[in-house]
Amino acid sequence: MRIALFLTCFNDTVYPQTGKAVVRLLRRLGHEVDFPPAQTCCGQMHFNTGYRPEIVPMLRRFTEVFGGYEAVVAPSPSCVGMVRHEFPVVARQYGDNALREAVDAVVPRVHELSEFLVDELKVTDVGAYYPHRVTYHPTCHSLRGLRSGDRPLRLLREVRGIDLVELPEAESCCGFGGTFALKNAATSTAMLADKMTCVRETGAEVLSAADNSCLMHIGGGLTRLSSGVRSVHLAEILASTEEDR
Amino acid sequence: MTSQRAHQRTNVVWLGSPSFPEAAKPLLRDEQLRSNLRRATGTIRERRLAVTGELDDWEELRTAGEAVKRRTLRHLDHYLEQLEASVVRAGGQVHWAADAEEANRIVTRLVRETGEREVVKVKSMATQEIGLNEALAEAGIDAYETDLAELIVQLADDRPSHILVPAIHRNRAEIREIFTAAMGRYGRPAPEDLTDDPAALAEAARLHLREKFLRAKVAVSGANFASADTGTVAVVESEGNGRMCLTLPETLITVMGIEKVVPAFSDLEIFLQLLPRSSTGERMNPYTSLWTGTTEGDGPSTFHLVLLDNGRTATLADATGRQALACIRCSACLNVCPVYERTGGHAYGSVYPGPIGAVLTPQLVGVENAASLPFASTLCGACYDACPVKIDIPEVLTHLRAQAVESRRARRKVPSAEALVMKAAAAVFATPGRLAAAQKAAGLGGRFLGDTVSRLPGPLSGWSDARDAPVPPRESFRAWWERTEGGTDEEER
Numbered sequence: 001m002r003i004a005l006f007l008t009c010f011n012d013t014v015y016p017q018t019g020k021a022v023v024r025l026l027r028r029l030g031h032e033v034d035f036p037p038a039q040t041c042c043g044q045m046h047f048n049t050g051y052r053p054e055i056v057p058m059l060r061r062f063t064e065v066f067g068g069y070e071a072v073v074a075p076s077p078s079c080v081g082m083v084r085h086e087f088p089v090v091a092r093q094y095g096d097n098a099l100r101e102a103v104d105a106v107v108p109r110v111h112e113l114s115e116f117l118v119d120e121l122k123v124t125d126v127g128a129y130y131p132h133r134v135t136y137h138p139t140c141h142s143l144r145g146l147r148s149g150d151r152p153l154r155l156l157r158e159v160r161g162i163d164l165v166e167l168p169e170a171e172s173c174c175g176f177g178g179t180f181a182l183k184n185a186a187t188s189t190a191m192l193a194d195k196m197t198c199v200r201e202t203g204a205e206v207l208s209a210a211d212n213s214c215l216m217h218i219g220g221g222l223t224r225l226s227s228g229v230r231s232v233h234l235a236e237i238l239a240s241t242e243e244d245r
Numbered sequence: 246m247t248s249q250r251a252h253q254r255t256n257v258v259w260l261g262s263p264s265f266p267e268a269a270k271p272l273l274r275d276e277q278l279r280s281n282l283r284r285a286t287g288t289i290r291e292r293r294l295a296v297t298g299e300l301d302d303w304e305e306l307r308t309a310g311e312a313v314k315r316r317t318l319r320h321l322d323h324y325l326e327q328l329e330a331s332v333v334r335a336g337g338q339v340h341w342a343a344d345a346e347e348a349n350r351i352v353t354r355l356v357r358e359t360g361e362r363e364v365v366k367v368k369s370m371a372t373q374e375i376g377l378n379e380a381l382a383e384a385g386i387d388a389y390e391t392d393l394a395e396l397i398v399q400l401a402d403d404r405p406s407h408i409l410v411p412a413i414h415r416n417r418a419e420i421r422e423i424f425t426a427a428m429g430r431y432g433r434p435a436p437e438d439l440t441d442d443p444a445a446l447a448e449a450a451r452l453h454l455r456e457k458f459l460r461a462k463v464a465v466s467g468a469n470f471a472s473a474d475t476g477t478v479a480v481v482e483s484e485g486n487g488r489m490c491l492t493l494p495e496t497l498i499t500v501m502g503i504e505k506v507v508p509a510f511s512d513l514e515i516f517l518q519l520l521p522r523s524s525t526g527e528r529m530n531p532y533t534s535l536w537t538g539t540t541e542g543d544g545p546s547t548f549h550l551v552l553l554d555n556g557r558t559a560t561l562a563d564a565t566g567r568q569a570l571a572c573i574r575c576s577a578c579l580n581v582c583p584v585y586e587r588t589g590g591h592a593y594g595s596v597y598p599g600p601i602g603a604v605l606t607p608q609l610v611g612v613e614n615a616a617s618l619p620f621a622s623t624l625c626g627a628c629y630d631a632c633p634v635k636i637d638i639p640e641v642l643t644h645l646r647a648q649a650v651e652s653r654r655a656r657r658k659v660p661s662a663e664a665l666v667m668k669a670a671a672a673v674f675a676t677p678g679r680l681a682a683a684q685k686a687a688g689l690g691g692r693f694l695g696d697t698v699s700r701l702p703g704p705l706s707g708w709s710d711a712r713d714a715p716v717p718p719r720e721s722f723r724a725w726w727e728r729t730e731g732g733t734d735e736e737e738r
Contacts, residue, residue, distance in 0.1 A: 023732050191623075
């Protein structure tokens with residue numbers, strides 16, 4: 001299958017290792033992966049902060065860049081949620097007919113990584129090896145936005161060498177919420193503190209999630225405390241093999 | 246519209262408070278409050294999950310509740326006129342109030358016409374919304390709250406911080422203090438040796454309230470539902486204090502938001518299952534009172550129904566936002582909201598706190614008068630999952646955020662700092678070339694900073710107060726992809 005990687009602007013800029021991991025993983029599973037370089041951003045930050053008209057050019061660009069692919073995969077439930085749920089809203093509110101049609105055509109082909117692996121490629125054992133104690137935070141956009149369910153955990157359970165430990169109060173929001181962390185910094189910090197307590201209770205050395213934005217928030221708190229807990233994107237764990245040792 | 250909305254501002258009490266982030270700060274520092282809230286919301290949350298989980302048709306019930314509410318809102322004028330006719334036919338009188346001021350004026354007049362100077366009250370959000378107690382006080386009429394939690398709030402001269410559990414922010418030691426200090430001012434004082442044992446506290450409240458029930462000639466209530474076909478009004482409560490008010494006095498005045506009407510009496514079958522399970526985690530409501538007009542020799546001989554608009558028809562005009570009017574005030578969204586759990590209700594500056602308050606209040610008062618509320622959420626979606634009538638609260642939140650931004654744009658000649666940042670970001674995302682240039686600049690900057698940044702400037706400092714920020718790598722993914730020709734270079738695999 002010829003798959004386009006929609007890396008998202010945030011991963012592209014701050015977490016390129018996540019993109020490299022997705023490329024490696026999908027190629028290892030026998031697929032062609034392309035990164036259309038004309039891609040930029042899904043506009044989620046603008047949408048969630050209330051700046052809707054600004055998104056229209058991004059939306060148009062997205063449909064032009066990804067419209068020709070069989071499948072588009074992104075390692076970010078929140079950006080996929082933006083495409084799947086909010087693109088049609090913005091297109092109907094501000095777009096012309098052509099844009100609405102282009103959006104409706106591309107949306108069903110955009111997948112989040114874990115759902116793409118489990119639902120489209122029908123694989124849970126991706127041949128990964130990762131000998132660490134790991135706890136997994138399901139993130140709100142994965143859990144309640146995309147309804148990804150236990151797909152990420154099914155993938156992690158098949159990883160060889162992994163010591164997967166349950167995160168207490170896993171379904172509670174970490175307090176990131178995009179610009180919420182800036183606009184309501186004090187409340188965000190209070191939520192972060194509780195999330196970090198739960199992470200540290202597990203004794204895990206690695207905190208994983210499917211969204212680097214939540215990981216940046218929780219991980220930023222954990223390094224501030226010199227907790228020794230690393231934050232690693234799900235894709236990077238799934239891409240790891242014994243040869244990496 | 247602006248002047249009309251500005252007028253409405255006074256119509257939902259206590260919106261003069263600071264914006265949500267400012268109001269939240271002192272509350273977040275209150276350890277006692279945090280632990281009271283955590284314990285209370287955690288307990289209710291678990292009970293709700295247990296009792297909603299035991300019904301096989303819970304999701305169908307939610308869908309049915311949503312359908313009835315949405316249909317009613319689409320034809321609200323029709324059902325309200327039907328309700329009015331039904332109530333009048335059953336011996337009641339109906340009054341229409343466009344806003345808080347008019348509603349308060351009507352109720353005050355009705356109480357004065359009885360010649361009484363005091364009323365007992367059934368717990369009611371609508372009368373909280375319009376500040377009825379304060380309006381009655383100005384007219385020399387004492388209004389006594391009889392719901393236990395409302396009584397605690399009233400005695401403490403406090404404000405409710407939860408829709409269903411107004412005193413959720415208080416623990417029993419605090420309640421003992423309040424009873425001892427204040428009960429004597431309003432009637433029978435608390436016993437001198439009052440302890441903080443829940444049974445002792447309840448007994449003190451019982452004795453204090455009993456005097457009021459037996460004396461009162463006029464009662465004021467809200468309404469959970471009113472069926473248009475029969476004119477029946479319904480109030481659900483847990484203590485039976487409401488029922489005392491609804492049966493003992495001679496005159497009953499009910500103030501009801503116009504969105505509380507349901508088409509048929511039989512629709513109550515749905516809501517009387519949805520409400521108690523969602524709100525208190527109970528299978529059935531302990532006290533459900535239904536009355537239809539007046540009945541000779543049974544209950545109040547005079548019944549007034551005041552139908553309150555107060556921003557609701559304006560809300561109804563917004564096809565996305567109007568779903569907030571489907572709310573049945575169960576509080577399930579408050580109890581699952583991680584933001585509410587940390588701040589409590591007072592930060593929302595409205596009698597409607599939590600997720601539903603964040604979407605309802607700005608619509609009732611005009612979004613420019615409560616512009617921080619739609620942003621008081623991480624959009625985690627827990628509220629939507631918990632809502633018994635499936636109000637898509639995150640959808641309304643982002644919808645209102647866009648309205649808040651548009652209204653600020655319309656009023657300001659000079660764009661805000663945030664608008665400039667968003668504009669600049671949109672320009673960067675307009676072309677991949679600009680994005681690549683910005684990434685390169687960030688990566689170069691990052692080379693001097695080490696692995697993480699512990700202090701960020703200006704508006705970003707809220708982040709670095711508690712979190713390290715990652716430093717962008719020297720090479721973005723797209724730069725790597727270009728250099729290695731799609732990662733085909735083995736070394737760069």
